[in-house]
Amino acid sequence: MASPDVTAPDLDLDRQMAFLVEADRLKSVVRATKLADASRHENSAEHSWHLTLYALTLADQAGPDVSIDRVIRMLILHDLVEIDAGDTPIFAQQPNTQDADERVAADRIFGLLPAPQAVAFRALWDEFEAAETPDAVFAKSLDRFQPPTLNLANGGGSWTDYAVTEDRVRSRVGPLIERGAPTLWAWLSPRIAAFFGR
């Protein structure tokens, strides 16, 4: 292949690189969840990586109409809006403006990309948020499943910090996990019960 002429700027590549450097800021968005060793809070970039590993490892929990590779693509992108909108802890009061804030963030952040790619990434994020397609339902299950597994490993984590009851944990994470990955909920549910001392 011929060497590109570096004096002719590749505007699409420049936009892609601006997006990738801006995305680096996700590493500074701190979540309520702590690492498994409780040493510090998790950030949204490493959380996103961990979720892609959950998807790859637990692929056999997905229904036959789920594409794990599309699930992984969704999970890579799913938290980028937090660069502008911040992370909203699941046990905190949800601000009324959260959905609107995240849509504005998606407009700006995906809008850094060349137009066709901005549209494609935005569509994947919208699909995840809507949680209606089989891929999105499974991706959402994993997003709800991973934090409790860290809380169990580190002795309470965000459950302790937010002083939540077992009922509240179950109502906030149970339905979405069970909808997309019933066996994962069956695995998790007795462990939540044991943690809360039943």
Add this chain to the structure above:
Amino acid sequence: MASPDVTAPDLDLDRQMAFLVEADRLKSVVRATKLADASRHENSAEHSWHLTLYALTLADQAGPDVSIDRVIRMLILHDLVEIDAGDTPIFAQQPNTQDADERVAADRIFGLLPAPQAVAFRALWDEFEAAETPDAVFAKSLDRFQPPTLNLANGGGSWTDYAVTEDRVRSRVGPLIERGAPTLWAWLSPRIAAFFGR
């Protein structure tokens, strides 16, 4: 679907969960590269996420025989061995035992999984390390390309910390980037020259 009997343990799922919790330790492996805003060093988990985003965003830089989804799977797994073997900065002296240490780490870490999955993940990691297939060549290019883009954003980063010359930067990252993604090297090369003041 019938509710699984929680009194009958799912041994495969238990092993997968042990692997996923162990993988959390990658978030504590600190790299030589700093974040784009220079606020701290990057860890290998968030680096892995960032690389998957590079693969998704720069997919049009891959040749027609590259499967981006396989590249992404490789990148999700590629640094897990560092949990045991540590990260070896590219500008530091490479220990003679590095390859052996990483293979021992791969045996242990992938060995936490049920056997068929351990074999599949290990094969993907071996393929990445060998850097011979089109997917692995492209994945390796991205792994070499991302750190310089952070160094350029944060004003020097590991180049400054290791007091490396421009020639050493070029020889350590250029060939592998150019092999798998020549246009990315054409984009990066004049920017390295500008940084080093040519």
